[in-house]
Amino acid sequence: MKKLTRSILSACAIATSLFMASSAMADNCYIMVHGHGTQGNVKSGSNQPALDYWRDSHFDEYKNSDFLAYLLGPNDNYGIVGYDSTDESGYPYWRDETAGEIARQITAIKQGNGDGYTHDQAGTQCAASDDFWVVSHSQGAQQMTFISGNAASGSPYYNTAFNSAGSAVATPYSTAMQNILGVFTLGGAIGGTEGADRVCNGNWLDSLINVAFLGKDCNDSVKWMQTNDSYLARNLIGSNLAAPMYVMGGYKSFPGIEGASAGFLNGEDDGYINLASQLSCAGSPKRSLWDDANQYKTFFGIAYGSPKFRCNNSNKGTPRTYSMASVYTDHDAERNGGISSPSYTSIENGLSCGNGKNMAGRIASCTQ
Numbered sequence: 504m505k506k507l508t509r510s511i512l513s514a515c516a517i518a519t520s521l522f523m524a525s526s527a528m529a530d531n532c533y534i535m536v537h538g539h540g541t542q543g544n545v546k547s548g549s550n551q552p553a554l555d556y557w558r559d560s561h562f563d564e565y566k567n568s569d570f571l572a573y574l575l576g577p578n579d580n581y582g583i584v585g586y587d588s589t590d591e592s593g594y595p596y597w598r599d600e601t602a603g604e605i606a607r608q609i610t611a612i613k614q615g616n617g618d619g620y621t622h623d624q625a626g627t628q629c630a631a632s633d634d635f636w637v638v639s640h641s642q643g644a645q646q647m648t649f650i651s652g653n654a655a656s657g658s659p660y661y662n663t664a665f666n667s668a669g670s671a672v673a674t675p676y677s678t679a680m681q682n683i684l685g686v687f688t689l690g691g692a693i694g695g696t697e698g699a700d701r702v703c704n705g706n707w708l709d710s711l712i713n714v715a716f717l718g719k720d721c722n723d724s725v726k727w728m729q730t731n732d733s734y735l736a737r738n739l740i741g742s743n744l745a746a747p748m749y750v751m752g753g754y755k756s757f758p759g760i761e762g763a764s765a766g767f768l769n770g771e772d773d774g775y776i777n778l779a780s781q782l783s784c785a786g787s788p789k790r791s792l793w794d795d796a797n798q799y800k801t802f803f804g805i806a807y808g809s810p811k812f813r814c815n816n817s818n819k820g821t822p823r824t825y826s827m828a829s830v831y832t833d834h835d836a837e838r839n840g841g842i843s844s845p846s847y848t849s850i851e852n853g854l855s856c857g858n859g860k861n862m863a864g865r866i867a868s869c870t871q
Contacts (some may be wrong), residue, residue: 507571522748530634531870533574533581534612538641538692539724543585546619549762549795553585554620555576556640558839559609562758567839571624573863574638576871580629582612583620589643593722596645596736599672603664606650606679609637613682636870637686641776642728644691644750645736647669648821651748654680654741659739680745683723684844688750690773693737694780694788694820695770703729730780730788732820734804737783737821744768745822749854749869751862752781753832754794755845770798773834782850784814794829794848815851828851828865837862 511671535557543553546833557570570767571581586604587594594600612618615631622628629635639647653660654676664674673682692699703721727734753773756762764774770791771778780788782796796814797808832848840863846860857865 511608518663529632530630531576531579532629532635533579533583533866534609534629534635534637535581536637536639536646537588538643539588539728540590541588541710544587544600546585549621551585551620554583556585556838560839560841560843562761563837565792565836565839566756567835568652568841570838570840570863573843573861574867575624575627576867579714580609580627581622581634581868582618582629583622584612584618586646590720590722590724592775593724595723595727596642596649597665597672597727597739599658599664599666601664602646602650602676603674604670605646606664606674606676609679609683610675613679620787634870635683637683637865638689638866639691640688640689641834642692642724644688644693644781645695645728647686647688648693648744648764649736649739650676651680651683651686651746652736652821654745655741655743658741661741675784677745678760683746683850686744686746686748687862687866688748688781688783689728690753690776690832690834691750691781691783692728692776693750693783693824694729694777695735696763696776696780697705697730697772697789698775699725699728700730700789701767703743710820720805729761730777742822744821746823746825748821748824749785749827750781750783751827751837751865752778752796753834753837753862754827754829754838754848755831755833755842756780757833757835771829773832773836773837778829779814782814782826782829783819783821785818785820788820790814794831796848796850796853813851823866826850827869828853828857828862830862832861840864862863 695801756765757774797810798812
């Protein structure tokens, strides 16, 4: 029986017996959607950037870490999705090369056709009979919001991406999202990132914040990661998501000098993305939150009194999103499991499964 599905649906007072019975015996298939700055459309021999994304590290202390090592149980499978998210190409999340390509690859993985990558773990290609979950990081969360939010008939861009000429391209969002039990987001730019704001509209001091993941050019892919409402995927979807989205946020600064980036962001952050954006809060994605996902009055930087804003199920910025955890993990460690047993902060309505584990370990605990 799937812990996560049981917890969320029980909390929502929904009858789940038939659903649970149908999925209790299947193996898990985790479909991995990477974030910004990866040439994920390249797949040649040992050159597999989309797969390496989940085990490479920006910081020396995280070397040799592997997200999949913490995620996979003995009977679990996975599928790697790769798309071009580089600055050189500059594709925003609504392009056929991004949203369209992700949807097509998810569809193929669910059909049991394999992902075309060389898995280190033998026998871990997904089967059509598996239980399907999507795991996304950073820009991947923005991608999945757009795809899932436009997978239902009546949504503004139903099964539609766009090409370089701005023409609509039919894409299989609804097919891709069918039978997806849930989408996990890790450090997701659901509400954009203040880092992108500073890349596109900042000054020379803002170069300190651009040491890692978005680059220094305001190309279209970065432009559409800004926190302004006009750029957000959650404002380009219908009134629901095709699958529930379980969000996890990090609130640790980067190691070393690159940790200075946190000083340029409002509230808690993972070194690059504000916690309010990662946890899909209502209002500004730059809202100043503490690690418990609440906003307080402060006196000389010290919080006091009752929260004046709670980022809870009543104050979500995107429909059908549920907070899983606020974890003491930075943006790099989120995607490679670089911190094995991070601290965490309990948050209102948040799920407790996997407490004390990294984001990969939490997903494993909540879906077994």
